[in-house]
Every structure is written in structure tokens, then in C-alpha cells.
Amino acid sequence: MPDYSQFHTNCDARLSAIQIIFESSPDAMVIVNEYYNVLAVNASFMKLFSITNQELIGRQLKDYIVPREALAESESIRQAIASGQTIRMSVVRQRVNGQAVPVLLTAYPLIAKERQTGYCLIYQDVSDQAEKELAAKANEALLRAFAKAVPDKSFIFDEDGRHIEAFGEKLIKPRSELIGSTLHEVFPPEVAAIFLRQIRFTITSGKPQFTIRELEVNGEKEICEERIAPMDYLVNGRRTAAVILTDINKRTERIVFSNYALQRRSTFFNDIINGSKIVDEKAMNFAKTLGVDFSVPIFCCLLHSEQYADRSMGDAEYNSRRNLKNSLIEILGRDLEYLVWDCGDDIGVLYQGSSNGERETDLQAVYRLQEKVMQYNSNVPIVIGVGSRQTGPESLRKSYRQAWSAVLAAECQGESNPLKGICHYKDIGILQFLARFGKEEAANEFVEETIGNLIEYDQRKEIKLMSTLEAIVQSNSLQEAANKVCLHPKSVYYRKIRIEKILEKSIDSVDTKVAISIAIKLYQISKAKLK
Incomplete structure (x- = not known):
């Protein structure tokens, strides 16, 4: 039996009664000292959290049953009972294997000789109640979300493209066959891939999508108005989307x-x-x-x-x-x-x-x-x-x-x-004028004459000196240019020397910078027109 003498000195008979209550309680109980080190746990505690008293005695409770995301909450509870309060609240703790356990926690200080000597924490397992509440909330969320949808052909898919639910008449397959099946098990590969990509995009972006789709249902072609909308409904931890198909053959x-x-x-x-x-x-x-x-x-x-x-x-x-x-x-x-x-x-x-x-x-x-x-x-x-x-x-x-x-x-x-x-x-700006002449022969000659050597060098060496040149002619200093291309100013300086050698001219004069800027814009416009 654990040593309770520090709590109840000279109360042997009373101590025995407390020990019996402690050991036989159906609720998980643990006693910790003022530093939160475990002094004793009862059998219900060891059963609930799948741990032995040898593993816990003398150690910190938070290191074993408190999930990482609940550490701050656990500390606030410790501070509250240290101030003399009694705490009763629903929390989530975990077994040693990491499995979550919803419990109702009661925690209060232990007083001996008018001073706190430790704390008692009681955990009541409410897993069954929590599961029922979660199921009720999930069903409520499902119905609430789906109530927004138009009751035509309606589906719920998870992010893997699996049918979670299906409603409506003239489904592509019987509902019993659709539930649990994936898009690739129902549609041709190309159609399924496009459909799955749309569903995943809707789920990740949170934005609805809309399109017109032709489907073959029981040998008949239907033109459907398709709307995909994200849902706040999780299935096995996976996010979902609602898909509504409205037959528009009548239109x-x-x-x-x-x-x-x-x-x-x-x-x-x-x-x-x-x-x-x-x-x-x-x-x-x-x-x-x-x-x-x-x-x-x-x-x-x-x-x-x-x-x-x-x-x-x-x-x-x-x-x-x-x-x-x-x-x-x-x-x-x-x-x-x-x-x-x-x-x-x-x-x-x-x-x-x-x-x-x-x-x-x-x-x-x-x-x-x-x-x-x-x-x-x-x-x-x-x-x-x-x-x-x-x-x-x-x-x-x-x-x-x-x-x-x-x-x-x-x-x-x-x-x-x-x-x-x-x-x-x-x-x-100047692109108003340049856009009209981007493919003119004179424009091409001007580009070739001004920056042609650098274009050819970049293509041959796969080095982006053109972006550095553009930054230099659009900046008031090499420091400013370096910031634009995310390079060290010395790197920009050495690149400038190499560019001037390739172009066979200095790029310091205002007139040269203007000419180069125009040539770069004409080159970009020419590339855009070729796309």
C-alpha cells in the first residue's frame, strides 16, 4: 500500500478507510504531491490509462496521460487547484499508446495540518457519452450542410473521391453500390481524374465550383449542371464536398x-x-x-x-x-x-x-x-x-x-x-505603343541589335542574365537591382561586367538604359504573342 502518513498523521483508522475507498473506487484516482509527482494511483486509473503504478510513481503525470495539445490546459488546472480551488471539467487525456480518452476531471487540493500537501485528481470515463455526442453532432452537421443543397442528384465525396452518401433518382449505379466506391470505380479514368481534381480543389480552396457536364446514366445521356461545394463534415478524419447534379435536358x-x-x-x-x-x-x-x-x-x-x-x-x-x-x-x-x-x-x-x-x-x-x-x-x-x-x-x-x-x-x-x-x-505605359510593333521586322531588328547577344548567351548557357540586366536598367543603383533579383550587390556587379562584355558596350548611360529597356519590353511582347 502507498504511504499516506504525510497526509494523515496519527489517523491510522481513518487512513485505512480512505485507503479502501481509494483502492475500490470505480473512478480513476491519482494522488500527487505539491510538485505534481505521482504518489499513488488506484486500480481503476491503471485500467483506464493502461499503465502500472511502477511506471508512474514519482514521475510527472503530464508526461504520460496529457496530450501535447492539452499541456497548457493541464498547467492552468494545476495552478487553479494550487490556489485552493476545486476543478470539475471535461477534458481529453490519453493512454500510453496515444489513444485519446474523454474524461470528466475532478481535481482538488489535499490539506494536512492547515496546509496543502498535495492534490487528488479523479477521472470519470465518458467515452460512450462522448461518442454519442460526436455522432449526434456529426449527423446534425451533415443534415445542416446538406439542407443547403438542391435535392436533385446529390452526393457527398471525401477528398479521396470516395462516395460517402448519394441521393436522388436515376443514379449512375444503385445507391448501395455507390456508397464506399471511388470515382475511378464508377467513371472512365479520364473523367474520374478530372472530377477528382475538381473535388480536391474545392475542398482545399474552400471555393465552390460550377460547370456543365454530360453524363451517361443507364445508357441515356444527360446534360447536368454540376455544383461542387465544400462541407464542414469529416469522415474518418477526411474532409468532404457536396456535389449536386441538376438535369438540364429540359432546358x-x-x-x-x-x-x-x-x-x-x-x-x-x-x-x-x-x-x-x-x-x-x-x-x-x-x-x-x-x-x-x-x-x-x-x-x-x-x-x-x-x-x-x-x-x-x-x-x-x-x-x-x-x-x-x-x-x-x-x-x-x-x-x-x-x-x-x-x-x-x-x-x-x-x-x-x-x-x-x-x-x-x-x-x-x-x-x-x-x-x-x-x-x-x-x-x-x-x-x-x-x-x-x-x-x-x-x-x-x-x-x-x-x-x-x-x-x-x-x-x-x-x-x-x-x-x-x-x-x-x-x-x-510605354507598352501601349510597343505592343503594336512587337512582331514588326524593325522591332525584331532593334531587339537583335540591342540585346540579341545576351538572349543567345542565356539560351545557350541557361543563365538568367537577362533578368539581371532588366533589374539594373530599371534601378537607380546596383544595391536596388540586387534587392530586385535577390542577389548580393557584388554578384550583380560581376554580372554587370559580364553583360557589358557580351553586349560589347557600357550600360551606364541614360540613353543606353532607355534603349535596353525598350528592347527588353519588345522581346517580352514578342514572346507573349508567340504563346
Whole structure:
């Protein structure tokens, strides 16, 4: 038996009774001294936490049953009972194998001869109650989250693409077969891979996604409106997403009409932009039938993504990206704030109306457009070029060309674009002029003459001296240039010497720096146009 003499001197009979109560208690009990070293544990404690008294006696309790994340909580409890308080609260402790144990803790100080000599801690196992509460909360969370979904074909997937739940009629397989199966066990590999990527992106980003998908269900093709939304519901520690498929076959007629209107508008706008249609009075009257009035101020946006035009990714992925682009056109086309048209590899958006506020008002509209694009297409990086407001027969072509120049400028700026994906024509400076001549023969000759040797050297040696040169000509000192390229000033100094040797000229004069800056911009524009 443990030695309790320090707590109850001269109380042998009373001590015996306390010992019996302590040892036979169904609750886990432990007595520690004023330094929190274990003096005694009862049999219920050893059973609950799967530990022996030999392992604990004389040691710190926190080193064995307190999880790392609960150490601060344990210390606050120790301080409270050290001040004379009695604590009763629900906590989580752990067995020696790390398994969590929810318990109700009662802790109070032990008093002998009017002073604290230690503490008693009692742990009541509430695992069964905790499991019931967790199950109830999980079910409540599931129902609450799913109540937000449209009751069509509805599914819950975990981050591994496994069916957790399925609801609705005419499922692709019976519900009993779907539950527990993965996407790759239900869909063709290419479709399953795309679907899984969308689910994982939704879960990790917390952003819903929306697209139009064609599925074959029991031999019949269905056009479905697909919405994927993240859920606050964990299954075996894995995050989940809700997927709602709404059959839109009944809307086919409206979609066909909408596609026809889009095709007419796209053909008309593209013919004006490429110069094959003259905007005379007849054309302006026809434009009004499409909802466009060239007599009021308009401005264009151009939505550009390399992934919409990249054919190197394989036919399946390329077609998937094109379908995403077409879906985005369909989604954006529902908004009455603007008109959308298909520009081939890009998406055109036309705003019209009052010019009050102009640039700031225009950018606010573009921010709303960007938010909508990101909501439904957030895993595809998109640059939005914005043209200035124009009026009259040439307004569409002028504003479109400006938006196109802004896209090129954004491609050149890359991560340095201050508006993060939006580039207005009025903000691109000298690129307004240079973008028009990026592929002209004279421009190519100027680039070759000015920085051609360095371009060839970089390509041959795979050394990025061009970025160092750009930083030098755009900076007031080598220190400033070094900060831009994250190099030591001495490294930039030696690179400058090597660059001057390759270019066969000094780069210190103002005129030379201006010429080099223009050549670099023309080179970047030329590369962007070739993409």
C-alpha cells in the first residue's frame, strides 16, 4: 500500500478507510504531491490509462496521460487547484499508446495540518457519452450542410473521391453500390481524374465550383449542371464536398437558342475586330438587335488563359479545358451587366453605358467579373485585359485592341502585376505603343541589335542574365537591382561586367538604359504573342 502518513498523521483508522475507498473506487484516482509527482494511483486509473503504478510513481503525470495539445490546459488546472480551488471539467487525456480518452476531471487540493500537501485528481470515463455526442453532432452537421443543397442528384465525396452518401433518382449505379466506391470505380479514368481534381480543389480552396457536364446514366445521356461545394463534415478524419447534379435536358431548347445568339454575336464582333466588316449604319442597326449601341460609351475586357489554348496537354485534358471555357461563357452570359462573346482562345466581355467615373467605375465592374470567374473557374489562372471607354463605329475595335495590349502587358509583367490578374490599358505605359510593333521586322531588328547577344548567351548557357540586366536598367543603383533579383550587390556587379562584355558596350548611360529597356519590353511582347 502507498504511504499516506504525510497526509494523515496519527489517523491510522481513518487512513485505512480512505485507503479502501481509494483502492475500490470505480473512478480513476491519482494522488500527487505539491510538485505534481505521482504518489499513488488506484486500480481503476491503471485500467483506464493502461499503465502500472511502477511506471508512474514519482514521475510527472503530464508526461504520460496529457496530450501535447492539452499541456497548457493541464498547467492552468494545476495552478487553479494550487490556489485552493476545486476543478470539475471535461477534458481529453490519453493512454500510453496515444489513444485519446474523454474524461470528466475532478481535481482538488489535499490539506494536512492547515496546509496543502498535495492534490487528488479523479477521472470519470465518458467515452460512450462522448461518442454519442460526436455522432449526434456529426449527423446534425451533415443534415445542416446538406439542407443547403438542391435535392436533385446529390452526393457527398471525401477528398479521396470516395462516395460517402448519394441521393436522388436515376443514379449512375444503385445507391448501395455507390456508397464506399471511388470515382475511378464508377467513371472512365479520364473523367474520374478530372472530377477528382475538381473535388480536391474545392475542398482545399474552400471555393465552390460550377460547370456543365454530360453524363451517361443507364445508357441515356444527360446534360447536368454540376455544383461542387465544400462541407464542414469529416469522415474518418477526411474532409468532404457536396456535389449536386441538376438535369438540364429540359432546358435544352433554351440553351440551343442561347448558343445561337452567342454564335451570331461572336461572329459579328469578331468580324468587326479583324476588319472584315465595316461598321456602317446598317451594321450599327444590326448591332442594336444584338443588344449593342455603338452610340454610347463602351469598353471591352479580354479574358485570357494559356490553358484554354495549350494543345500540348493531350486531347482529353485540352477538350476538358475547352469545355470549361465554354461553360464559363454560358455562366457569364446569364449576367445582364455585360455582353459576352467567344474570341476563339479567349473570352470577350463588352460593357456599355454611362462614362461617369470612367476608370474607377470600370475597374469596380471588372472586379465583380473577376470574382464571378474565380468562383466558377478558380483552378484555371486567367488574366483580364481592360480597354478604355470608346464611342462610335470604331469603339469595339479600339477598345478590344487596348484590352489585347493589356493582356500582353500582363503577360510581360507576370507576378509584378499590381492588380493580380487585371491589367488596364491606361496602366501599361510605354507598352501601349510597343505592343503594336512587337512582331514588326524593325522591332525584331532593334531587339537583335540591342540585346540579341545576351538572349543567345542565356539560351545557350541557361543563365538568367537577362533578368539581371532588366533589374539594373530599371534601378537607380546596383544595391536596388540586387534587392530586385535577390542577389548580393557584388554578384550583380560581376554580372554587370559580364553583360557589358557580351553586349560589347557600357550600360551606364541614360540613353543606353532607355534603349535596353525598350528592347527588353519588345522581346517580352514578342514572346507573349508567340504563346
